[in-house]
Amino acid sequence: MYQEEEEEDVSKRVSLLSVDSGIEKDLSDMEEREQRNPFTRSWSPCFRGRMKPEDKMAQENIKGPTSSTPLPKEEGNHTARIVMMGDDRVLGRLAKAYHSIRKREAKHLILTKRLNLQIYYIPVTDEPIVNSPESTSQVGDRLSLASFLGRVDPWYESNINSLGAMIPKLAGTQSSHSRSSEPNHFLVDVLSYYLRCGLQPVHFTLYSVKISVSGQTGSPVDEVFVSHLDAEFPEFKTLRENLRQERSSRRRTRKTLGTCGAVVSMNYSKVSLSKQEVVQGRSVMTCGVVISAISPNETEGLDFLTVNFDSTNPRCCTEIRTQNIKIRILEDKTFTVCLDKDCRRKYTHVQSIEISPCLDPGYCLQTSSKFSVGEEREAGLSKYMCKILPLPINTFTGINH
Numbered sequence: 595m596y597q598e599e600e601e602e603d604v605s606k607r608v609s610l611l612s613v614d615s616g617i618e619k620d621l622s623d624m625e626e627r628e629q630r631n632p633f634t635r636s637w638s639p640c641f642r643g644r645m646k647p648e649d650k651m652a653q654e655n656i657k658g659p660t661s662s663t664p665l666p667k668e669e670g671n672h673t674a675r676i677v678m679m680g681d682d683r684v685l686g687r688l689a690k691a692y693h694s695i696r697k698r699e700a701k702h703l704i705l706t707k708r709l710n711l712q713i714y715y716i717p718v719t720d721e722p723i724v725n726s727p728e729s730t731s732q733v734g735d736r737l738s739l740a741s742f743l744g745r746v747d748p749w750y751e752s753n754i755n756s757l758g759a760m761i762p763k764l765a766g767t768q769s770s771h772s773r774s775s776e777p778n779h780f781l782v783d784v785l786s787y788y789l790r791c792g793l794q795p796v797h798f799t800l801y802s803v804k805i806s807v808s809g810q811t812g813s814p815v816d817e818v819f820v821s822h823l824d825a826e827f828p829e830f831k832t833l834r835e836n837l838r839q840e841r842s843s844r845r846r847t848r849k850t851l852g853t854c855g856a857v858v859s860m861n862y863s864k865v866s867l868s869k870q871e872v873v874q875g876r877s878v879m880t881c882g883v884v885i886s887a888i889s890p891n892e893t894e895g896l897d898f899l900t901v902n903f904d905s906t907n908p909r910c911c912t913e914i915r916t917q918n919i920k921i922r923i924l925e926d927k928t929f930t931v932c933l934d935k936d937c938r939r940k941y942t943h944v945q946s947i948e949i950s951p952c953l954d955p956g957y958c959l960q961t962s963s964k965f966s967v968g969e970e971r972e973a974g975l976s977k978y979m980c981k982i983l984p985l986p987i988n989t990f991t992g993i994n995h
Contacts, residue, residue, distance in 0.1 A: 681736040686934025689820040700955035717758040749990035794992025797984035800952040808943045819933040823885040830881035855881035862919035922946035954983040
């Protein structure tokens with residue numbers, strides 16, 4: 595009897611030990627699930643209720659869109675090829691537009707951030723060329739930039755400058771023929787060749803001119819030109835024409851020697867062979883002033899201005915070279931200023947003009963933001979920026995500038 599009771603007690607103890615032994619096979623189903631996933635409770639609802647709307651937006655931006663469509667890739671810079679046809683007047687208008695674009699882009703990059711501008715120039719004149727020295731010189735004066743490009747680039751001279759008189763002829767022959775005639779592909783082939791192979795730019799210096807007009811209050815008018823500035827006195831217009839005719843015929847009459855002009859005062863920095871600037875001031879009696887940025891006989895005339903005075907006095911120095919000049923009339927008179935031989939850019943009743951190389955708007959913005967007015971030190975990005983704003987025109991060989 596007692597032996598049976600002892601056997602039952604031993605079996606109970608064995609069963610209890612087997613259940614509570616900790617062996618996985620002896621655990622119940624609920625305990626087994628809890629052991630496999632000990633941290634199944636999610637605390638995310640507690641944090642979701644406290645998350646701010648801006649935090650949710652930031653989290654969504656980090657995770658990215660839920661759709662499977664990929665994000666669009668940022669495109670690279672595009673190239674815009676600008677082809678200009680015309681004479682110096684067209685390039686003068688282009689220079690003014692180019693300066694205004696650079697002035698806006700200096701404050702906020704919009705266009706030039708993703709767009710690379712390439713400028714190509716094809717000289718075209720709409721006036722017939724007569725076989726006379728006077729007419730040839732007049733047409734050549736209107737194409738001074740094209741003549742300079744032809745001197746520095748033989749390929750440009752042989753391929754592009756020859757189109758100056760050919761394009762009007764092609765347009766005339768095309769209009770005279772019937773519409774059923776086949777178009778001439780010569781011009782298209784030459785243009786394609788120029789756009790494909792003309793990759794080396796020639797940098798023309800732009801010049802800034804401040805024009806003070808009589809009776810106008812406030813700051814003077816700011817303009818730019820690239821090739822030519824002409825100052826003429828209306829009272830001596832006839833005298834100036836006679837001087838030019840006598841200069842072309844290389845003779846001078848006594849009648850013109852007794853005629854005078856207007857007295858102007860000028861301050862300028864003289865350019866010497868040693869590249870040193872000497873500020874000079876003088877007064878000249880003249881009936882007209884011609885300021886040219888392109889020398890007619892040289893290939894290295896892009897860093898200075900040539901100033902010619904139409905004077906009746908043969909002893910007067912009629913030509914100077916400078917980079918900065920200020921001209922002011924001393925008498926109670928005014929003169930007329932014409933920029934780049936363009937009648938649309940003519941100013942009357944002018945009292946004084948001040949000419950200097952046009953500064954890059956980006957350089958001016960950097961220097962003005964660093965220092966106050968009157969300080970000429972350079973710091974930051976202004977050290978590595980070009981001060982002068984050039985007008986780049988693509989050719990076949992270009993110039994190392």
